[in-house]
Amino acid sequence: MALAIRDVHEHDLDAVLALNNIAGRSILALDAAQLRYFYEHADYFRVAEIDGQLAGFLIALRDGGDYASPNYRWFSAHYPSFVYIDRIVIANAYRRHGLGRIFYCDVNSFAEVRVPLLTCEVFLEPCDDVVVLFHGTYGFQEVGQQRMGEHGPQVSLLAKDLPSYAFVRDTYLEHSGLPDLPWLAGRGPQFTHGSQARRLPGSGPHE
Template sequence: MREHDLDAVLALNNAAGRSILALDASQLRYFYEHAEYFRVAEIDGHLAGFLIALREGGNYESPNYRWFAEHYPQFVYIDRIVIANTYRRHGLGRIFYCDVHSYAEVRVPLLTCEVFLEPRDDVVLLFHGTYGYQEVGQQRMGEHGPKVSLLARDLPSYAYVRDTWLEHGGLPDLPWLAERERPFLHDSTPRRLAGERRP
């Protein structure tokens, strides 16, 4: 994700329909500055889709993120994935999910997300089921908001990575294991390095 992509990402997000909550520019800027995982897909120079995911320990006020924070000490939370209509059925959703899985399994024991149950979309539920996600709860987003299914996928490789690297100095210094480079936050806190344990 690059800063000059922000306008295109915002437009794509807000054209996605009822299944994706709308964003304003400041909300998207929050993701740009704080999301540990924020990747875009390009096809022939055009933005084809994006996925945003966050680690535990953030101050993100999403009720679904907060639910996972209250129930699990470590996780990567998929906040949203959007594929442009023109590029659907190209397998981009599967590519994104494989990529975020690869990112998460060397950092946390759990990958989480939610899917809307109102309106219910059996194709989306089936998609997540085929990737090993299990329902761990349900809730309504606000007093009158839609009901969601809260999903989690165990990442069994994490225990090996934790015991071999994370507890012994961190992940190897390899490009594919590097953390996303994010702008410094307003309080001048530097970004977390790959494998660095949180206080």
């Protein structure tokens, strides 16, 4: 089995959209415009390929954007600097391969050299004990709850401290910046963090 985790390409978007919209109740549906917003503005948007087949994806955004998700906005109101995991989707055929943990290790590595906090939310209605346990064992703690709109589900807002960030900040970010190494790089030239972020039509979290 050959596994690759890489930045999304534009030609992946149709497959990503289809995968998102068959994921079930725990993932809010997207349309093409919403997915295009993520392609143009998400700080982290990577896909997993297994033997050349799209097996999953994870989308995350840094603070400072104009993303309309009520959960992203909750974190924006409470924390000055964070990476927010909007959604992670694994194709049914590739579940139980450990891809969730691989993605979380990867986004953790992306976040800890940029911000002090990794955040996300999980639905409590319906509550999935496997998802709650997964996040707890990965170091997330509940920092709040809210209901998504008047009739939306109750969610648990989770955050994970990234203790390595202080070293990176003091040693690199406050001086010459991160070294020019591939594993430290952000997304490609089609993306620039903080540039003319547009509002996402509607609002929607991840899982």
